[in-house]
Structures are given as structure tokens and as C-alpha cells.
Amino acid sequence: MATNDVEETEQIIPNEEVEKVNEPVSYLFIVLFYFLGATCFIPNNFYVTANEYWMFKFRDPHIPFNNSDTQKTTLQKKFTAYTNMVGSIGMILFLFITFAISKKVSLQKRIVGGMFLLLVLFCITLLFVFVNTDSWQIGFFVIAVGISGLFSASTAVLLISLFQLSARFPPRCMAAQLAGQSVCGILSASIQVLTLLAAPTVKGTAGLYYAIATGVITATTIAYLTVSKKSEYLQNKLENDPEEEEEEEGEETSSKKFDIVKIKRVLRKLALILVSLTLCGVITQLLHPGLTALIESSGKGTNVWSDSYFLPVCVFLLFNTMEFIGRELSNHIQLIWLTAVVFCCDSVVRETDKLLMNCYMLEQTLPLRSKELEELDSLKELIKNKRPTLTAAGFFEIRRSTLLSLLSSTTTYFIVALQFNSL
Missing domain, CATH: 1.20.1250 (Growth Hormone; Chain: A;)
Structure with missing residues (x-):
């Protein structure tokens, strides 16, 4: 998985951009x-x-x-x-x-x-x-x-x-x-x-x-x-x-540069940001x-x-x-990056839960006492025992709900401060 990510990164950010x-x-x-x-x-x-x-x-x-x-x-x-x-x-x-x-x-x-x-x-x-x-x-x-x-x-x-x-x-x-x-x-x-x-x-x-x-x-x-x-x-x-220099390198290089699957994947990851920018601009x-x-x-x-x-x-x-x-x-201000980190941490946990759910669904399609079923059971036990839990120095788990908790806590203490000020 890590090797594929590195290869995709190298394709997205070519050496010419690093030199630039x-x-x-x-x-x-x-x-x-x-x-x-x-x-x-x-x-x-x-x-x-x-x-x-x-x-x-x-x-x-x-x-x-x-x-x-x-x-x-x-x-x-x-x-x-x-x-x-x-x-x-x-x-x-x-x-x-x-x-x-x-x-x-x-x-x-x-x-x-x-x-x-x-x-x-x-x-x-x-x-x-x-x-x-x-x-x-x-x-x-x-x-x-x-x-x-x-x-x-x-x-x-x-x-x-x-x-x-x-x-x-x-x-x-x-x-x-x-x-x-x-x-x-x-x-x-x-x-x-x-x-x-x-x-x-x-x-x-x-x-x-x-x-x-x-x-x-x-x-x-x-x-x-x-x-x-x-x-x-x-x-x-x-x-x-x-762009003209890239076209001269051949159709094979051009097809790698404009992979529609990768473009869709990037757009899905940036969908929230793009919608926010569009609404703000409009x-x-x-x-x-x-x-x-x-x-x-x-x-x-x-x-x-x-x-x-x-x-x-x-x-x-x-x-x-x-x-x-x-x-x-x-x-x-690092608030944007903090939000991005929270969403990334939550995505890791969600992908783990999704993988475990796929294992349960695949288990129903395999015959009993088969070797594949045993390997699948081993994978399920591994996911359950090694389930990733991303925390902030061990104080609390980082999930999407963390942002709402921070917002609700801030609002609560702000209202309390206003009440003390009015006394």
C-alpha cells in the first residue's frame, strides 16, 4: 500500500516540479x-x-x-x-x-x-x-x-x-x-x-x-x-x-498524466473543499x-x-x-490543517471498519472448513486486535466527532463566561 502511494505521488509531482x-x-x-x-x-x-x-x-x-x-x-x-x-x-x-x-x-x-x-x-x-x-x-x-x-x-x-x-x-x-x-x-x-x-x-x-x-x-x-x-x-x-513537451513524449505518457480514475479519486477527496469554495464565491x-x-x-x-x-x-x-x-x-493559522488531520485520522478508522465489514460479507460466500475461510478468520482476528486508534497523546481519540465536541465545549464555556459577566 505504501509503495503504491509513493508511486502515485511521484506521478502526481514530477521531478520537474520539484526542480522548479x-x-x-x-x-x-x-x-x-x-x-x-x-x-x-x-x-x-x-x-x-x-x-x-x-x-x-x-x-x-x-x-x-x-x-x-x-x-x-x-x-x-x-x-x-x-x-x-x-x-x-x-x-x-x-x-x-x-x-x-x-x-x-x-x-x-x-x-x-x-x-x-x-x-x-x-x-x-x-x-x-x-x-x-x-x-x-x-x-x-x-x-x-x-x-x-x-x-x-x-x-x-x-x-x-x-x-x-x-x-x-x-x-x-x-x-x-x-x-x-x-x-x-x-x-x-x-x-x-x-x-x-x-x-x-x-x-x-x-x-x-x-x-x-x-x-x-x-x-x-x-x-x-x-x-x-x-x-x-x-x-x-x-x-x-x-504541455506541448509532454504531448511530444508519446501517447503512453499522456495517458498516464490524464488518468480519469485518479482525477475522480482526487475530486472525491477535495469535494468538501470545492463545495465550500464554490458556495463562498457564489x-x-x-x-x-x-x-x-x-x-x-x-x-x-x-x-x-x-x-x-x-x-x-x-x-x-x-x-x-x-x-x-x-x-x-x-x-x-493551522486550523485548516488541523481539520484536515482530523478527517484523515477518521478516514483511517472508517476504512478499517469497512474492511472488517467486507470480511464478514465475504465469509458468507465461502464454504465451511475451507482454507480460504480459515485465512479470512485470521484476518478478522488481526483487524479486531490491531484496530488502529489515533489519539491526541493518549488523552482522547481523534474522530470527526472531535470537531463537534470542541465546538460544543467552546460554545458552552463562552455562554458561561457571558453569564458570569452579566452578574
């Missing part, structure tokens, strides 16, 4: 992937979050604009939800399209094309800031929602392409890309607060806000093109596709920013904080900050 971990990489590429990751998520964090600007664009043009007004028009209520819906559809659609064209369009063309499309769309968005759209608000609404869909499409292409590129580098580059995606939300919310302080008008604030986003994309695109032209190391990573997308952008302060209309700074600080900045903290804490 130890491969030296310059800090230049780590910084580059950091900015590439941030650039990839700029549309998600910059486009819709300029809430005051969009409320101004879709206001009732016959009434003077007042950000403290709680009565919103139909377009104001629907804009964030529509952009979120169209953006999600565009993201999912172009994720599949990117996978389909990955063999036909080179990685370099997809990355440069994705960043160039982001740059063009932000330039168009910046241009519309200074265009009077009061007489054709519905048409501008359709254009704005359509631009949101194009943003998501370009983000999907760029996201998949960047992950393919970072996978060819040491893991530190992919970690830098993921960190850039996390910090991008904090930077966008912070920049929004600073632009509100720097520019007193709605158009001035939105213009400065989108100009910064356009500048970041431009700088990242220029930096990437410069490095890709001058660095032979990056050129080699862009030209050499590991619920988050349903609530933020489609519904959270409509949150208003209870003191709206009484002070500047409630009118202008409440939404960018308490909704966008707080959300992105807590998301970043959660991602970073997951790298340090």
Missing part, C-alpha cells in the same frame, strides 16, 4: 507578477466602486444632484446589479473561450491583448466622465453595462493567461500574483478616498480616479513589454510550453458589490462622512481589507 521550487528567480519577476496580478483585478475594483460618479450619471437630470438624497432613480438602483450580472456572465463565458483558444493563440498575444483591451476600455470610461450624457441616459446605461462585460471578458483571458505563465515560474511568482490581486482592492478603495479629498467635484473625483487606474495599467503594460523583450529568461518561459458575488453598493449610512444627509466617505470606507475598503487579512491568516 528550487529554481532561483530574480526579485524583478516577483515585483512584475505582483503588478500583473493587481492589474488583472483593477476592473473589478475600480470600475463600479466609483459609486458617487455613477449615481451622478444616472440621476434625474431635472433635479439638482444631491448625494445625500435617499430617493434613487431606477437606473441608479439597477446599475450595480446589472454590471455584476453581465460581468459574471462575461467572466464565465470567456474562461471557457480562453481554454478553447489556448492552443491556437500564443500566451504572449493573450497577455498583451488582454492588457491592451483593459487600457482601451479605461480610456473610454475616462472619456465618458467629461461627456454630458443627461439626454441619453438609457443609451449610456447600456454602454456602461456592456463595457463592464468587456472588462470581465478581458479579465478572464488575462487571468487564465497569467496563471499559465506564473505556473512556469517558481511558486514565489504565483504567490506574488495572488498577493497583488488581494492588495488591488485595498489600493482602489484607498485611492477612491484620496480622490474624494483631492477633487471637490464629482467629475473631478471620477476623472482622477479612473486616470490613476489607466496609468497603472499603462505602466504595467510597458514594464511587461520591456522585460519580455530584454529578458531571455522570460522569453524562454513564454516560448516553452510544458454568495460573495451575489452580495458584493451588487447589494452592498446600495448600503447607506443612517446619518446620511447630516455630515460629509455619511454622504461621501461612508460607502468607500465601510463597504469597499473594509471588505477588501478583511479579504486580504483572511487570505494572509490562512497561510499562518
Whole structure:
């Protein structure tokens, strides 16, 4: 059993991946992937979050604009939800399209094309800031929602392409890309607060806000093109596709790499984690920013904080900050690994019980006083006497019920502490 596990591990983690971990990489590429990751998520964090600007664009043009007004028009209520819906559809659609064209369009063309499309769309968005759209608000609404869909499409292409590129580098580059995606939300919310302080008008604030986003994309695109032209190391990573090299090794190697039985086995083991990630992502997308952008302060209309700074600080900045903290804490807190260890220990005991049950079922099919039946009885006695019991230093047995016991004990003592506090 142990030998088979080692062989499967060697097939799953080839020697090339082990060498990649130890491969030296310059800090230049780590910084580059950091900015590439941030650039990839700029549309998600910059486009819709300029809430005051969009409320101004879709206001009732016959009434003077007042950000403290709680009565919103139909377009104001629907804009964030529509952009979120169209953006999600565009993201999912172009994720599949990117996978389909990955063999036909080179990685370099997809990355440069994705960043160039982001740059063009932000330039168009910046241009519309200074265009009077009061007489054709519905048409501008359709254009704005359509631009949101194009943003998501370009983000999907760029996201998949960047992950393919970072996978060819040491893991530190992919970690830098993921960190850039996390910090991008904090930077966008912070920049929004600073632009509100720097520019007193709605158009001035939105213009400065989108100009910064356009500048970041431009700088990242220029930096990437410069490095890709001058660095032979990056050129080699862009030209050499590991998947194509594997295909050239023959059909036998390819069949070993893509064993459907192993894939199903891995998916069964990761089913709980995958379902949890899916539910978390779907619920988050349903609530933020489609519904959270409509949150208003209870003191709206009484002070500047409630009118202008409440939404960018308490909704966008707080959300992105807590998301970043959660991602970073997951790298340090061992609760996830503790849960995984508990499930692994419980699986060992469950497999032993299952093996014993199979022995009882097989016993009914064998003839009496046969040699096979005697060997089966010996196996049953061995399982009963040597049944594995995994404990925490001998204090208690580790099973799935251990997690519920810990949770119930913690809750009980917490309630007791609250009762003492109320006395």
C-alpha cells in the first residue's frame, strides 16, 4: 500500500516540479507578477466602486444632484446589479473561450491583448466622465453595462493567461500574483478616498480616479513589454510550453498524466473543499458589490462622512481589507490543517471498519472448513486486535466527532463566561 502511494505521488509531482521550487528567480519577476496580478483585478475594483460618479450619471437630470438624497432613480438602483450580472456572465463565458483558444493563440498575444483591451476600455470610461450624457441616459446605461462585460471578458483571458505563465515560474511568482490581486482592492478603495479629498467635484473625483487606474495599467503594460523583450529568461518561459513537451513524449505518457480514475479519486477527496469554495464565491458575488453598493449610512444627509466617505470606507475598503487579512491568516493559522488531520485520522478508522465489514460479507460466500475461510478468520482476528486508534497523546481519540465536541465545549464555556459577566 505504501509503495503504491509513493508511486502515485511521484506521478502526481514530477521531478520537474520539484526542480522548479528550487529554481532561483530574480526579485524583478516577483515585483512584475505582483503588478500583473493587481492589474488583472483593477476592473473589478475600480470600475463600479466609483459609486458617487455613477449615481451622478444616472440621476434625474431635472433635479439638482444631491448625494445625500435617499430617493434613487431606477437606473441608479439597477446599475450595480446589472454590471455584476453581465460581468459574471462575461467572466464565465470567456474562461471557457480562453481554454478553447489556448492552443491556437500564443500566451504572449493573450497577455498583451488582454492588457491592451483593459487600457482601451479605461480610456473610454475616462472619456465618458467629461461627456454630458443627461439626454441619453438609457443609451449610456447600456454602454456602461456592456463595457463592464468587456472588462470581465478581458479579465478572464488575462487571468487564465497569467496563471499559465506564473505556473512556469517558481511558486514565489504565483504567490506574488495572488498577493497583488488581494492588495488591488485595498489600493482602489484607498485611492477612491484620496480622490474624494483631492477633487471637490464629482467629475473631478471620477476623472482622477479612473486616470490613476489607466496609468497603472499603462505602466504595467510597458514594464511587461520591456522585460519580455530584454529578458531571455522570460522569453524562454513564454516560448516553452510544458504541455506541448509532454504531448511530444508519446501517447503512453499522456495517458498516464490524464488518468480519469485518479482525477475522480482526487475530486472525491477535495469535494468538501470545492463545495465550500464554490458556495463562498457564489454568495460573495451575489452580495458584493451588487447589494452592498446600495448600503447607506443612517446619518446620511447630516455630515460629509455619511454622504461621501461612508460607502468607500465601510463597504469597499473594509471588505477588501478583511479579504486580504483572511487570505494572509490562512497561510499562518493551522486550523485548516488541523481539520484536515482530523478527517484523515477518521478516514483511517472508517476504512478499517469497512474492511472488517467486507470480511464478514465475504465469509458468507465461502464454504465451511475451507482454507480460504480459515485465512479470512485470521484476518478478522488481526483487524479486531490491531484496530488502529489515533489519539491526541493518549488523552482522547481523534474522530470527526472531535470537531463537534470542541465546538460544543467552546460554545458552552463562552455562554458561561457571558453569564458570569452579566452578574
